[in-house]
Amino acid sequence: MMKIGNLALLWICALCSCMQSAIAAKVLGVRSYRAPEYTRLVFDLDAPLQYQLESRTDPHRLILNLKHAALSGHLDSLTLNNTPITGISSKKENENDLLIEMALHSTVEPRSFTLAKNEQYSDRLVIDLYDIVVKPNGTAETDYIDPISAISASLDKSGKRDIVVAVSAGHGGDDPGAIGVKQLQEKQVTLAIAREVAALIGKLPGYKAVMIRDGDYYVGLRQKVNMAHDQHADLFIEFHADAADNKSAKGATIYALSSRGATSEQARLLADKENRADLIGGVGAGNLKDKDEGLVSVLLDFGMTASVGDSLEIGQKLVNSLDTVTHLRRRNVEQAAFVVLKSANIPSLLVESGYITNAADAENLDSPAWRKKFAAAMVNGITAWFDDRPPRGTLIAWQKDHENDQSRPGTNSVKSNSVPHGQLSKIPVKTIAKPAFKQHKIARGETLSNIASMYAVSLEIIRSTNQLKSDNIRPGQVLKIPAS
Numbered sequence: 001m002m003k004i005g006n007l008a009l010l011w012i013c014a015l016c017s018c019m020q021s022a023i024a025a026k027v028l029g030v031r032s033y034r035a036p037e038y039t040r041l042v043f044d045l046d047a048p049l050q051y052q053l054e055s056r057t058d059p060h061r062l063i064l065n066l067k068h069a070a071l072s073g074h075l076d077s078l079t080l081n082n083t084p085i086t087g088i089s090s091k092k093e094n095e096n097d098l099l100i101e102m103a104l105h106s107t108v109e110p111r112s113f114t115l116a117k118n119e120q121y122s123d124r125l126v127i128d129l130y131d132i133v134v135k136p137n138g139t140a141e142t143d144y145i146d147p148i149s150a151i152s153a154s155l156d157k158s159g160k161r162d163i164v165v166a167v168s169a170g171h172g173g174d175d176p177g178a179i180g181v182k183q184l185q186e187k188q189v190t191l192a193i194a195r196e197v198a199a200l201i202g203k204l205p206g207y208k209a210v211m212i213r214d215g216d217y218y219v220g221l222r223q224k225v226n227m228a229h230d231q232h233a234d235l236f237i238e239f240h241a242d243a244a245d246n247k248s249a250k251g252a253t254i255y256a257l258s259s260r261g262a263t264s265e266q267a268r269l270l271a272d273k274e275n276r277a278d279l280i281g282g283v284g285a286g287n288l289k290d291k292d293e294g295l296v297s298v299l300l301d302f303g304m305t306a307s308v309g310d311s312l313e314i315g316q317k318l319v320n321s322l323d324t325v326t327h328l329r330r331r332n333v334e335q336a337a338f339v340v341l342k343s344a345n346i347p348s349l350l351v352e353s354g355y356i357t358n359a360a361d362a363e364n365l366d367s368p369a370w371r372k373k374f375a376a377a378m379v380n381g382i383t384a385w386f387d388d389r390p391p392r393g394t395l396i397a398w399q400k401d402h403e404n405d406q407s408r409p410g411t412n413s414v415k416s417n418s419v420p421h422g423q424l425s426k427i428p429v430k431t432i433a434k435p436a437f438k439q440h441k442i443a444r445g446e447t448l449s450n451i452a453s454m455y456a457v458s459l460e461i462i463r464s465t466n467q468l469k470s471d472n473i474r475p476g477q478v479l480k481i482p483a484s
């Protein structure tokens, strides 16, 4: 009896493994996202699989062969508007494989890679279809259309340039970011806030905003940084919304890059989370030819910022300005090692606009009226800093130098619909007298010499100002930093 039981069990197990080897993975569904220069398809899988992707012409189509796979979801719910795909169908192939055919109305340059499952997503196969445009002379080229929507003209009539603010909405496409109260998605909130901020900046004479993401698609880290550089941005600012298990956690936080450790444990955890979210959401589109090669090196290969001091100062202006519109989790600018902020030479800030997991914050984040107030306060903070310290060659710098002049170029070239400075909103911008000393709270891993270079002051001055007997410093200790 015992013997027969064991045999029966063995037989069932053999059958299981046989079935497993036939079908190793199921396709649970497919999602599509349209970015300015490509269409991304994300196939959700319940296990990793092997695949082959082939382009065919006459008619244009892509054949995706998924080894040992079956379809368990639906393909017909896919949104194909504004994509090169005209239809998608599937059939079984050689008993074990699944063949998915995508009919195209034009040729594309396909790139593909797989992403392993993580706490947020199952295994995925990602296919990016880059548009190919045929130039007038007949040559074809991958369509790397400049994906930035410039909101205002760059050069003033006088030839003085605008101050350029790169406005980035965190997450997007297949990376929704945090999910909050009433299923509110972080990627929607960040885009709505970014658009509001960019629109307000675009109305100011002497300022121009460029949107780093202007739709529901994902922009890779390297691409964000490259776009900011290509547009000669004077400031990079990225919006996010916080999330916490503790539903009572609320308020906004402003972060600047720290090349060495974070100013608080909270900042370190958050940087881990946001950096990881970027790993989940995409993989530097435009840099990966095929498969997931070199992901980590792509992400880590950023220059260090030379403008932490500026970032901290602009951040403080934002903290002061936001004070009247929202609860602030911290009254100072936090520092954390966000990958996206490592944009060499461009002051960069990351704004956690509020907690999407807190009922009151989520209601605000979802409210167009609140977002308008929040954006106005952000822009007040930004202009408060640039009006003080305008970059050379800009209209704002020229105006500052010629404040008592009769012939201000700005006065005869005000943009239509422009809002005069200082009248952006009724929100008063607190003007604070520039203190002779700044304070720096030492983070783990920092040394006296890198703090000195961060603020562009000499080691000697820091030592004497703080009456230090040695260069031994400890995390949490607060240093007085003389203005450089």
Ligand SMILES: [Zn+2]
Pocket: 170, 171, 177, 178, 186, 240, 241, 274, 277
């Ligand atoms: Zn985020």
